[in-house]
Amino acid sequence: MINDQSGTAAPRPYTPPTLAQLGRVHFIGMGGAGMSAIARIMLGQGVPVSGSDARASAGLAELGALGAVVHLGHEGANVAAVDTIVVSTAIRADNPELVAARSAGLRILHRSQALAAAMAEDRVVAVAGTHGKTTTTSMITVMLRGAGVDASFAVGGTVQALGVNAAHGTADVFVAEADESDASFLNYSPRIAVVTNLEADHLDHYGTAEAVFAAFESFTALLPADGVLVACADDPGSARLAVLAAAAGTRTVTYGFADGADIHIVAGTGTGLDTDTTLAIPGVLLGPGAADTAVPLHLQVPGAHNIRNAAAAVAVALELGVDVHRATEALATFNGAARRFELKGEGRGVRVFDDYAHHPTEVTAALKAARTVAGGHKVHVLFQPHLFSRTREFAAEFARALDLADTVAVLDIYPAREDPIPGVSSTLITDALSVPIGYAPEPAAAMAALVGAAQSGDIILTVGAGDVTAHGPALVAALNAAPGNQAAANPVPGNQARNTPGTGANGGTPSGGTRG
Template sequence: MKINGTDIKRMYFIGIGGIGMSALARYFHEHGVVVSGYDRTPSALCQQLEQEGISVHYDEDIDAIDREADVVVYTPAIPPDHAELLYYRNHGYQLFKRSEMLGMICKNMTTIAVAGTHGKTTTTTLIAHILRHCGRASYTFLGGISVNYQTNYWKGTEPLVVVEADEYDRSFLHLHPYIAVVTSMDPDHLDIYGTKEAMQDAYFQFAQQLKPGGCLIYHKGIAREDEWQKIATYSYHLNDPKADFYAFHVRMQDGHYHFDVQAQHSLIEDLCLQTGGLYNVENAVAAIAVVRQLGLDPKQIKEAIQHFKGVKRRFEYILKRTDIVFIDDYAHHPQELKALLSSAKEFYPDRPLHVVFQPHLYSRTRDLAREFAASLDLADRVWLLPIYPARELPIPGVSSELIRDFMKKAEVSCVDKKELIAEIAEKKPKLLITAGAGDIDQLIPEIVQIYQSTSYAA
């Protein structure tokens, strides 16, 4: 196949196990390209790629790379002195960042792109799910694993693509969407942008890349709303009737949200969303705003939403029993944590809320420690794991203790993973949440085993 004028027969991915990288790898593998790659961790996602016929190795080793690759794709999370990256760069190979390659794939298709500090993964997945359910399957690149389809990528039936527009490293500026959604602009990635204003400016630059005749949908109440109102086509909100799309008559029945949506000049009644979190009702409103621009039938939209099972690690029920509820979530920003914990308390008001949080990145912890503390104070008991560094080196004076020291209400302690498991085994909380974007999810099997092997009346 050809990308950007290059005939591609072989591709190599550095950091192939990343959620965005693996989706690209699957796309090219499906199109007959010989795909291989490196990742430092033999994760479940990497193992799935291997089962699909993609070769993956886990040692930084130039003897294991594909020297016949026509194109090499890398993630910005890879350090610049990585041996494999340096080899390809020094030997004149065509190198592209993940975001550049995604932009080239989307270039000749009708692109629906969802941007925002939070909410974009679920909103993107909802849009793609509704389209697929209604017989208009798009090429889909997700930042999470769809529970309905157990994948982060699927093939379309027409030149239509749905993508998550990532603000990290200004990645979304490689996209030129026909329909764009902006869910939020809370400060994040200040290690890249420096200031929240610079980050917000990048969102406006993304919005200005809309194709002629396109549609821009923004979240009513977003920062610098007066500027969004001048350039946007429509607004959406959970329940603000001044928005073009909003929900009302939201109620909980049988553990699920039921609601009506005012969709511009039409009404969709008694929608049912089975995934937890009131914020997911708002994500559904955003998805409805998008698919209505494509002329989808309200009845089919309603059916699709009722069959939506969510995204892995987004208010994902690991255990849901009468004696124990265990939820896992990717939340790694203060606003995401606030929404997650508020929703859990709404669902289970009579249970003490126990939270395990693994901060992600030293820079994010440094910049937002007070905000993390305020969100976590919604819980009754908090365990803070050490910071997951991802792409960063330690910053002097920055640790999980920084968050702990700002907390005022919840009982809190900083623990390592071994200490955490011991405390959960002792306390066996009836409502437990694990949250974070690092490797905290690797603790899930051990925690589940504690609950399954022990009877108690906590």
């Protein structure tokens, strides 16, 4: 179902069915962020939609209110009156609805193929990269809509300023997060391709770092003759991709702090959650007759990585003919995406944030941003590794990233789609940590230790792509219940209790995200 040509640099473009050909569309696992986004888009396009999920959720209720037929539980009878089935990689082959669909000879699409069908009539801005896709896609969407372009969009998390993760707009522009985790981004036909960065990840699918790079080469090769690659000059993988794409005849626009970037970030300063910077943009990008211009930019989100994300958004605005000043004014209203350094609350003068970071580079960026927000105060982290394979590959890198904090409690691995791997546990990370607290298999004890360590002005950050996000509100409640700065009654001692690490809370993938 996936146009997986990750070992080639000359992909065969995927031709999706038309919306009329899809008929009645059923989503198996409709409650997930990626699936619900496409269902919402198709409902806005007038497509009859139904779907199922194992449990009720606010997202399913919203889709039901928009006209979708919602089934709780998976049963073959749910697909009796539909024409097309949409699945994600997470749906197992023995799912009763999928089995029934195959038996009936129904059209079965991967969610990326369904999204390709929904985007087929639009100019597509596809945002790819190992990190930063959700935030950058959200920034571009908020920017365009704020500048008067009612773009359609599909994002792997809720855009806080808009309150949803997808919508069908009236403009002929579609902004989509392009997931590389299973090479399904090769099913898209972008007019503008944004690559925020490119490094090894999802090796359970690709096997090697070079195979990851080859998939991105194939992705950029999908651009038409009048298309453009927007690439980060600060990231070695993205910069290398831009050089190769340009050599192959693809027009490229680069951005970043690096000298020579087409959109050059001149400076950046941050205080708390606010960031101010200046972008040096050559006249050739601003339009006929324009001179080189220093464009000021104010953001409500912290970190150098978010300055880069905003520079990418500005590059997209210029490609779509949006005035640069209208674009930056709209970007100043962007206040984040769900689970991307999201403020969960405050207690006893301690703020609690939640971040989806699940790769060492993302953890490093989140902790550097936390340092900016905390000022001279301390940063405490509750970290949950995501996937056994990723922990095995990057344990040492995770430890180096987490050492940027003052205290770190590391939970058991969240397995998501994987079975345990012998010898792989969170202690691969905590054995290499230099900061306290270390391995903390019991969430309650881990939270008690962090609450006991935190003082007024400090930050507690929950980090990971699993269900660690659920502990943010509990930390806020515990802070508000704790007297003064009294140490917790049951702090987690050092790096102990390592003999029998568990495998995480459960084996599902939380509905708050789509990435691997």
